[in-house]
Amino acid sequence: MEQKYVNPKVSRISQDTLIVGIDVAKRNHWVRMTDYRGIDLISPFKINNTIDGIKMLEEKIRIIKQKEGLNNVILGMEPSGHYWKV
DSSP states (O other): OOOOOOOHHHHTOOTTEEEEEEEOOSSEEEEEEEOTTOOEEEEEEEEESSHHHHHHHHHHHHHHHHHHTOOEEEEEEOOOTTGGGO
């Protein structure tokens, strides 16, 4: 049987990983949190591009990790425009 290539980034995802995808924009970002299977753990939500918005995101990550018994977090965002460089 032929062995398939597995992207090293994907191999970091395990059953105890929270995946946080962020669609970045100038004023507001959309956030989606899923488990390793891609199942939403919370409805997608919007955060402001402010310190308070980031603090809210940190708090939601902490709450979901605790509720779901997850130990790892992977944050991902599409490198669109220049926003992802910050």
